[in-house]
Amino acid sequence: MKFRTRAIHVGSEPDPATGAVVPPIHLATTFIQPGAGTWGDFDYSRSGSPTRSGVQRTIANLEGAAGSLAFASGMAATHCATMLLKSGDHIVAGSDIYGGTFRLLHKICNRAGITVTLAPADDLVQFEAAFQSNTKMVWIESIGNPLMSIPDLSAIADITHKHGALLGVDSTFTSPAIMRPLELGADIVMHSATKYLSGHSDCLAGVLAAKDPALHKELYFIQNATGAVLSGLECFLLQRGIKTLDLRMREQSRSALEIAVWLESHPMVKRVLYPGLASHPQHALAARLMGDRFGAVVSFEIDGDYLKTKKVCESTELFGLAVSLGAVESLIEQPASMSHASYDAAARAKFGIHDSLIRISVGLEDAADLMGDLDHALRTAL
Numbered sequence: 001m002k003f004r005t006r007a008i009h010v011g012s013e014p015d016p017a018t019g020a021v022v023p024p025i026h027l028a029t030t031f032i033q034p035g036a037g038t039w040g041d042f043d044y045s046r047s048g049s050p051t052r053s054g055v056q057r058t059i060a061n062l063e064g065a066a067g068s069l070a071f072a073s074g075m076a077a078t079h080c081a082t083m084l085l086k087s088g089d090h091i092v093a094g095s096d097i098y099g100g101t102f103r104l105l106h107k108i109c110n111r112a113g114i115t116v117t118l119a120p121a122d123d124l125v126q127f128e129a130a131f132q133s134n135t136k137m138v139w140i141e142s143i144g145n146p147l148m149s150i151p152d153l154s155a156i157a158d159i160t161h162k163h164g165a166l167l168g169v170d171s172t173f174t175s176p177a178i179m180r181p182l183e184l185g186a187d188i189v190m191h192s193a194t195k196y197l198s199g200h201s202d203c204l205a206g207v208l209a210a211k212d213p214a215l216h217k218e219l220y221f222i223q224n225a226t227g228a229v230l231s232g233l234e235c236f237l238l239q240r241g242i243k244t245l246d247l248r249m250r251e252q253s254r255s256a257l258e259i260a261v262w263l264e265s266h267p268m269v270k271r272v273l274y275p276g277l278a279s280h281p282q283h284a285l286a287a288r289l290m291g292d293r294f295g296a297v298v299s300f301e302i303d304g305d306y307l308k309t310k311k312v313c314e315s316t317e318l319f320g321l322a323v324s325l326g327a328v329e330s331l332i333e334q335p336a337s338m339s340h341a342s343y344d345a346a347a348r349a350k351f352g353i354h355d356s357l358i359r360i361s362v363g364l365e366d367a368a369d370l371m372g373d374l375d376h377a378l379r380t381a382l
Contacts, residue, residue: 003062003177004246011058012239025236026051046227051235056207058242059197062176064183065209067216069223070235074172074192075100076228077206079108081168081188082137083222087113089136092165094121094151095351096144099340101170102347105139118351121151122282128159137166142181142289143173146299146335146359147352148273150282153289157185166215172196172326177249178293182211188219193238195326196296199248203237205230248328248364252296255367259360260298262371268378270356273299296362297325299335304382306355309334313358315377318365325361330370332360 001009014021026049031042042048052070059068071077078101085091093105095118105116119130121140138160140151153169160167168188169181175196181189191197193205210216223229230238253276260274272279275286276294286294302309313321319332323339333339336348336355343353362370 006061007245008243010061011054023054025232027232046229047224049232051232052230055235055239059207060209063180063189063209065211066213068207068209069219070230071206072228072230073204074206077190077208078104080219080222082109085114085136088134089114090132090134091116091137091139092130092135093118094140094144095119096147096149097141098145099342103342122149124155131163135163135165139168142169142171142179143295148275148299150275150286152285153181153184173295173297175245175249177246178290187211198238198241199327200241201327201329203234205234205238249293251364252362253293256296256298256362258367259362259371263300268303268382269300270303271301299357299359301354301356304356308381309356311381312377315380316373318370318373328364330363330365335359
């Protein structure tokens, strides 16, 4: 079956008890067992539930994984992956990463004696130079956040495995409707499922999917031991969102490209960062990895300072001033003061996250209306 068909049917089969075309939401926290010490398919909802099992089968199928796990948030999923490591281990991470991941690596993992080095994932020479003898994990993003850099996932997988490390890919910005990192050599793929997978700004969730059954089993052990699992209602919302993922990503990618092209010609915009543009330094690589869909996130820099950039973000009407992305509603934010405020100011400057940078997430509104909203905000603020 094709991707769109599997997204609708796999893991969401009709309820055998009633014939309902939508599986029921199981809110039970515990399950009656057949006997003392004899376990059924489910025992306690932290360890598993029918509703979570269904959406996990869907995600594993779409990613081509041995199995997947649903978490209470994307950061909970990322944290679980880092808990594969032990004190003294080292992580090489892309320098173009989400602010929450930066915070986790530098201010939480360090408490466990795990060190991290950031390096540009779109420069293979610099990236490999960051490896150490104790490097055990690489963590990169399929599209860098917020500078929209594109790593060559197959090449990085080869480098990572040559050094005996695991490759984890945060594929939130692409989703399996555009790219499937496990097919390109990654060991673990993570999604903040709050974004494209759910798609409606009403479900906080994260997922991990693993290529190897033994690795999936180890991640499951960590999840069960630490408990950051996704509840029944959110599993239902995630499952429902996935059914329209392919259609939403097609339309949002199309509108994002149209808006990115328009922004390039705007007199108040200095630079547009979007992998679908021919001007993007890794456009050819992006086209090879993603085909004709490049996601719905566009970053651009304006001819203005920190305060003027804030004013632009605060002057839109259709674009909601909010963090997050990937939903049907369009959003706008200033990374320096919002999504990447977790970076120290020096780190933001070092990695090119300028005060004049704006990140938008293009929703399903008409592209002409969105361009009119941006144009009004730019002319009002500048």
